[in-house]
Amino acid sequence: MTPAAGPLYQQLASHYGQAIEKNTLRTGMRMPSVRELMRRHRISLSTALQTLRLLEERGWLEARPRVGYFVRGIAVPPLEEVADADLSAPLEAVAGAHPFAGINERISVLVESARRADVKVDLGGATPGPELFDTAWLNKTAIALLREQPNLLAQSRSTATTHPDFQAAMALRALDAGIRVAPHQVLATVGNTEAMHLALTAVCQPGDVVAVESPTYYGLLQGVESLGLKTLEIPCSQASGISLEALDLAVRTQPRLRAVVVVPDLQMPLGTLMPDAQKAALAAFCRTHDLALVEDDSYRPFVEANERPRPIKSWDTSGHVVYCESLNKTLAPGLRQGWMSAGRWHERIQMLKFAQSRNTPAFSQLLAARWVGAPAFERHLQRLRPRLRVQREQAAQAIARHFPAGTRLRLPPGGLSLWVQLPAGVRSSVLFREALREGIRIAPGAMFSNTDRYEHFIRVSCAQAFTEQTDEAYRVLGRLAAAQAAV
Template sequence: MDSPPLYRKLATHYIDAIGAGSLKPGDRLPSLRSLMRMHDISLSTALQLCRAMESEGWVEARDRSGYFVKRPRRLAIAAMEEPATHVAPDPAQYVGIHAKVSDFVARRRQHEVRIDFSTARGSPELYPGEALRAIMMRLLRQKPALLTTAAPSRSLNPLREAAARRGLRVGMTLSPDEVLTTNGCIEALNLALRAVAQPGDTVAVESPTFYGLLQVLESLGMRALEIPTSPQTGLSIEALEMALDAYDNIKAVVTVPHLQNPLGSVMPDAHKERLVALCEQHDVALIEDDTYSELLDMDTPPRAIKSWDRTGNVIHCASLHKILAPGLRLGWISAGRWHSRVEMLKYTQTRSNEELSQWAAGEYMNTGAFDRHLRRLRDHLRQQREQAADAIAAHFPSGTRLNYPPGGLQLWVELPDHLPSMTVFDLALRENIFIAPGTLFSNSSRFDHYLRLNCGWPITETIEAGLRRLGEIASECAALQRKAA
């Protein structure tokens, strides 16, 4: 690959300085003369540098005074409102989500997707493919029997050990025996729900929540009760408490405490503690989906909900899919007092996972490289989220709202004037741009004017242009809707 031109390298240097806070909004960039002297560059290179930063929205030119760092555009966008928590909707059986998702997938198939903002997934370059490959090749040499020997049930392996050990960092004391490997977090959720509830039972979920969970509930014949959820602090404990008092057939609560999907909310520790106590008091299982914790912008994630569990009432589910290797299907479950039942269901549903990928992932997690990878991944995702949020602030219609989340790979966007995101979806799809409309994230129509945007890919010119075009489409729709009103 060709090395970027000199002005580009210097622009990246100054953009990093803005990102790191050493250049703040309102600060002046060095003058053209200073740039030429400091970096030993020509006037034309210095001008290219300043104009590139201007056109990307990092700085603005003020007559005769030079270039000044702009306030990030994303700071201009309003935050979402808190949901009303005094009413919980009726429990509803999800008989429609498969149809919705199938329709969504079928429409997509009719187009060659050019830009995919719909799936919550990181770009392959963000993951340590080279290191994993080296470990796997060594394992194939050292342990060829991994391919020809069925994994003995209950055999320990480095993944189960690594999962247990990393659990300590977030307050969970688990032995590797209490960690069962699953085919991703989705199998862990299936097993957890099958262990604690029966078809026809009601399960409390966050609202909005990811459609994968709604599909699991529909496929298991369970009813979902959507609990109001704050874009800042996650599941409303008050609303859940009212629901538990009102309905006596709730068998489980499913929550994503950190970087909730799609909101990006983070539950405060005090809420987690109350949630554990509340579920115990009502004899309702608490299922914690911990898929995104390691993507929070901090070196050690906050305490897991399960760290407050003293009775085995919390089932902890996690996954490596978004943080280590999207090509592996590795998750795990620590099922507390349902451990034996989950172990039986896992055996009955898919038997043990293949050992090779568990060994490879586990051995990698047992090195310092894993934490270095996670820091790098978080840095990339933060930059990508910032750039995407800036583009939304610049190009989406006024009145658009956004909760800028403290980590993760997606943004949840509220369109103004209850503009239906399915309209934006349809128009964008014609231009081969794919988004996840809010209607997929609830059985109600409350989120029909929301959309979820994946920021897992580097914001290239194509992606940037896609975001701009999305904003234009939404603005056109908004203008039409206002005219019609």
């Protein structure tokens, strides 16, 4: 990950860092001693010591006095956890005066300023870098596909929005997750963004209300706004996700509430895992009140657990759950391949998809079908999870090291980012602008709500390899935050 350049002790630290990352050296194992390192690599005492100290500093090793260095276990940084908000009531429903004047405007300004900046360290977008994918396998499969089906790129598939091979592969994938979906109920989408857009278009009329988690992924807020719908932000507990108490109040006070959108596993940005009991209760709640429950299941493959959690869809007995998965972050970001199974709204969504963008390219669908069905995909995820865990811990440690007192975070049980609460007085929108000037991109809290209640939060991505430069970026961020806190 860290390029093998620079002084010898840095090269050696990278070498061992990678071995830990790849689980060749596992948590709790004893690191070779100073003497062993000297002999093995024919290095001086001082180089051996520098190597071990750097590995310790980067969070790879912990020193046990008079025993030696050991590979670190889960790093819990010495930071307080983020506290839950009041879970008893929903926030005010928000609708822009105009469908493009609220969050869309805000996000566009942020995205545009990031695009124009000379970003050197991108902690903004939480998508794994190309080095975390099996690109050799991907390209080999793509080339094989083009050779086997020479007409693939030139073939029109005007009557079918989704390729039957993709439908079959996703139906199998669903079965694996405990969901029964017939192949014909699988609809290919352009990532998850289109899936959400189709789901909300099918379920709502302009002016209707959509309940979302607070904080939530900004793309969802944009989608809701661009459809002329109202967003109702429902507070989330970090232990169990969306507050059913607040949702219950919302049903009674908002007659035009039509849909609830959730990311039950590794909620974005909180990283919460919704417990099974809560999933079952939420499914029952939506059934009882005839609400569409739109489930974004794109992060479940990143959960650190021996047993994979079950999606809410597996508790759906009435077709109220619209299940969506993006394969962007697990399979290949460049394909923009997603899929959905829309329960009782299937016919209407198929119709809308046909009217709004027709079919997605068969090339991407077939590549996704082959990849997702292959054992290589599970192996890829098994390699990816511990690497991301290490990257999350490295980021958390860097924050603990560099950020001012009063900074809080909770290490999530998986995923691609951290949600960080800054000390009182630090405004993340200011931090965003100042950091960008230093070539560092972060996601300020304002992106995750229509309110300003997350102004003192940032989301940082752990999807890219943690390098010297990343550590330096956290140091700069910490300095900027401290300067604001001191004012």
